[in-house]
Every structure is written in structure tokens, then in C-alpha cells.
Amino acid sequence: MTSKVVYLGNLRTECTHLKSGNSFITDAPTDNNGKGEAFSPTDTVATGLATCMITVMGIKANALGVDMLGTTATVNKIMASDPRRISKIEVMLHLPFEADDKTRTILEHTAKTCPVLYSLHPDIIKEISFNWTN
Numbered sequence: 001m002t003s004k005v006v007y008l009g010n011l012r013t014e015c016t017h018l019k020s021g022n023s024f025i026t027d028a029p030t031d032n033n034g035k036g037e038a039f040s041p042t043d044t045v046a047t048g049l050a051t052c053m054i055t056v057m058g059i060k061a062n063a064l065g066v067d068m069l070g071t072t073a074t075v076n077k078i079m080a081s082d083p084r085r086i087s088k089i090e091v092m093l094h095l096p097f098e099a100d101d102k103t104r105t106i107l108e109h110t111a112k113t114c115p116v117l118y119s120l121h122p123d124i125i126k127e128i129s130f131n132w133t134n
Contacts (some may be wrong), residue, residue, distance in 0.1 A: 027131040088124065091128050
């Protein structure tokens with residue numbers, strides 16, 4: 001088992017990672033009858049894409065002897081209706097470290113082949129950008 005999700009009422013859940021005991025809550029968004037006081041379920045999907053990209057880049061960077069400390073990502077999720085779904089995810093990666101062109105190419109390719117990206121429905125538009133600031 002990976003996780004346990006408990007419905008807390010008022011369109012809120014608590015999600016617990018079983019191995020570590022770490023948890024977070026989700027709320028329905030304000031545009032869908034919720035409070036919007038926490039990540040929505042679709043927010044977690046879009047954010048999961050960014051965390052996966054940074055994680056696999058980190059694995060590859062370690063193998064290359066590159067320190068990615070300080071790397072960030074901003075995420076924008078766009079919803080569609082009929083049926084309600086994620087229509088587009090924009091991930092802007094900010095990479096504030098020194099890397100030559102070959103390393104940048106390797107890390108960008110690694111990000112674009114992360115498991116979450118491959119797991120998302122092909123109808124979801126994924127716009128990925130890399131901002132190298134060294």
C-alpha cells in the first residue's frame with residue numbers, strides 16, 4: 001500500500017503516506033463548491049508533474065556530479081469543463097546553477113521523460129520551460 005485517504009467532510013480529505021506517516025489535506029477548489037484552503041486533487045496532479053521532473057533531474061544530476069540545489073518550479077493548471085478535467089499544465093523550471101550545454105540537454109531530456117509526464121492523459125497539453133539563470 002502507498003497511501004490512505006480519509007474523507008474529513010466539507011469536501012476535504014487527509015492523505016497519508018503509509019511508509020513515512022507524512023500527510024497533507026486537499027480541498028475542493030472554490031470554483032467547484034469548495035473552500036480552496038489547500039491543494040485540490042487536480043492541483044496535486046499538476047504539482048506532481050513538477051516534483052517528478054525535479055526528482056528525476058536530481059537523480060541524473062547526482063550521477064553527473066551536478067548540484068541542483070535551489071532549483072524551483074512554478075506550476076499553472078488550467079481546467080476545462082464538460083467533462084471537468086485538467087486541460088493544460090504549464091511547468092516553468094528555474095535552474096540557478098552552472099551547467100554546460102550537454103548537461104542542460106541531458107537534464108531537460110530527463111525531465112521530459114519522467115514517469116508522471118508519461119502517465120498523464122495525452123489530451124492534456126503540457127508546456128514545459130527551462131529557465132537557466134547562471
